[in-house]
Amino acid sequence: MVESSSDVMAPPVETHTVSIDLSQANRTPPYDIVIGDNLFANAGELIGQRLSARRCLIVTDTNIAPLYLKRLEAVLDASGHTLLPSVTLPAGESSKDYVNLHVLLNRILAAGIDRSSLIIALGGGVVGDLAGLAASLAMRGIDIVQMPTTLLAQVDSSVGGKTGINTDAGKNTVGTFYQPRLVIIDVSALDSLPLREMRAGYAEIVKYGLIKDAAFFNWCRAHAGKLLNGDRAAQIHAIAASCNYKAQVVMADEREAGERALLNLGHTFGHAMESATGFSNALMHGEAVAIGMVMAFRLSAQLGLCSHTESYDVRDHIASVGLPVKPPALACGVDQLMALMAQDKKAVAGKLTLVLARGIGKAFVAKDVRETEVRAVWAEFL
Ligand SMILES: NC(=O)c1ccc[n+]([C@@H]2O[C@H](COP(=O)([O-])OP(=O)(O)OC[C@H]3O[C@@H](n4cnc5c(N)ncnc54)[C@H](O)[C@@H]3O)[C@@H](O)[C@H]2O)c1
Ligand SMILES: [Zn+2]
Structure with missing residues (x-):
């Protein structure tokens, strides 16, 4: 609703x-x-x-x-x-x-x-x-x-x-x-x-809407401010929706053979940035995931899978709650970030497997994503 x-x-x-x-x-x-x-x-x-x-x-x-x-x-x-x-x-x-x-x-x-x-x-x-x-x-x-x-x-x-x-x-x-x-x-x-921890956790809440539930993403857009400011009803609603969603995925696929992989939306980009910042306080996990989700939607739009408007909606909402939408200054360039992405444990047999989206609430696991397209997105965001 x-x-x-x-x-x-x-x-x-x-x-x-x-x-x-x-x-x-x-x-x-x-x-x-x-x-x-x-x-x-x-x-x-x-x-x-x-x-x-x-x-x-x-x-x-x-x-x-x-x-x-x-x-x-x-x-x-x-x-x-x-x-x-x-x-x-x-x-x-x-x-x-x-x-x-x-x-x-x-x-x-x-x-x-x-x-x-x-x-x-x-x-x-x-x-x-x-x-x-x-x-x-x-x-x-x-x-x-x-x-x-x-x-x-x-x-x-x-x-x-x-x-x-x-x-x-x-x-x-x-x-x-x-x-x-x-x-x-x-x-x-x-x-x-602390508010920074709240925002980092909020990134994982938005993730559920982006993966599977456009109506929940709209709810997030309307209620994020209240939730982050301590509104109990908004917090309980969002946490219950998130747990419900995660519970369904875990019940369908406890050991991550299939659907559970969707929960990695934004995470392959995110892990590369976390590695590049040495898993330090410079970039919290949720912040890296927030940027990673913006990048995944940008890549999806570039590949013609979703509209550019949707990818901007994702970016704008994430920015509106005070989460970053671009990486901080990183000590490494596109080549190293690509290597870090390939190393991520979710990469299967050296091929780049990424969670992309055919629209908000329509995430899917894309196998064999072309390296050149991913490089172009990194180049745009760095
Ligand atoms: N098991 C899984 O499925 C799963 C999924 C996602 C993340 N993780 C793991 O979770 C960890 C990150 O969790 P996190 O973000 O909760 O980090 P955390 O446990 O380090 O907590 C963050 C900080 O907040 C403090 N803190 C906790 N609750 C507080 C409160 N109510 N008031 C004030 N301070 C409080 C902690 O002491 C800590 O300093 C990572 O290690 C990650 O790998 C596991
Ligand atoms: Zn996460």
């Missing part, structure tokens, strides 16, 4: 539940993603209704611990859960490594966890990916509940069961598919999130 930005009456704030059922594909139990305002206050109840585990171990990071850890511990204690000593990892992407995985596994095992216990990941994608990997490995698998606190984690990384760490071979090169037992998304956690 497309709503106008001039709506005076905000819809009442509700709790949404999206369910993921992969039981036929891999026998993991179905799980709920519960989305709402102030849900951490109900975490004990939400967990207790679904899972019998009483012993819980919370994994978080140094930024999130002072904000939410004590409150969550109190809530779980009040609902009759026994808390094992929490683990607070250093905040930041650099924690997604063997060293912190090792530390985390040792702490989990030293806490006396058993297979009927529960790990709770309270944090952004870094905590979620690391705790998810540790949960899949400790005692051959301990149940995990994801409680994502960044917008990116709420719409993307906490849903779908991918876990991982970074190695010398690249980002997320060691990991597992390990579905959580429950995802609790409390939008009030977004109040403490």
Whole structure:
């Protein structure tokens, strides 16, 4: 449904539940993603209704611990859960490594966890990916509940069961598919999130509209301002729509043999830019994806797959929320960026496979995209 930005009456704030059922594909139990305002206050109840585990171990990071850890511990204690000593990892992407995985596994095992216990990941994608990997490995698998606190984690990384760490071979090169037992998304956690992080997460929300749902893209155009300014109803609507979309894709294709690849819209261009900036603070993942989506639509228009008007609509909306639409100054040129794109793990047998679009909401996986066309787009954007 497309709503106008001039709506005076905000819809009442509700709790949404999206369910993921992969039981036929891999026998993991179905799980709920519960989305709402102030849900951490109900975490004990939400967990207790679904899972019998009483012993819980919370994994978080140094930024999130002072904000939410004590409150969550109190809530779980009040609902009759026994808390094992929490683990607070250093905040930041650099924690997604063997060293912190090792530390985390040792702490989990030293806490006396058993297979009927529960790990709770309270944090952004870094905590979620690391705790998810540790949960899949400790005692051959301990149940995990994801409680994502960044917008990116709420719409993307906490849903779908991918876990991982970074190695010398690249980002997320060691990991597992390990579905959580429950995802609790409390939008009030977004109040403490810096605006730049909010915008980066928003890029992944827009992505869902661009891939498959033009009406949702129009909704985004009308509501992005409210969402980024803390409007609860807009946040819940967008997060529920995104989780719903990701859930459908994951159910159709958990292991990325087909449709899940569409989620990489903007990501092959984006990863090349992230590599070129050394995965530094100069360009956040969501920002790189935002630019990458603009480039993918530009390339699609150049190839006659979609109209130039649509490609400008994408660019203009992304720019309107304060996300970049061109790369920052990069130390490397088109040749190196092309090499980085070919290296991306999504490149199959050396051929450039890219997610392109036949219009807004009509993304598809294009195989054998001609290198000259891709070079021309880089040259235009640099
Ligand atoms: N598993 C998947 O399917 C998947 C998908 C997308 C991304 N990822 C991974 O997710 C990671 C990125 O996630 P991210 O963007 O959440 O990064 P992050 O976990 O590093 O969080 C970003 C920053 O925000 C802080 N933070 C978190 N919540 C906060 C809050 N409520 N208030 C204030 N500060 C808060 C964190 O401490 C950190 O400094 C990457 O490692 C990426 O590979 C995984
Ligand atoms: Zn992404």
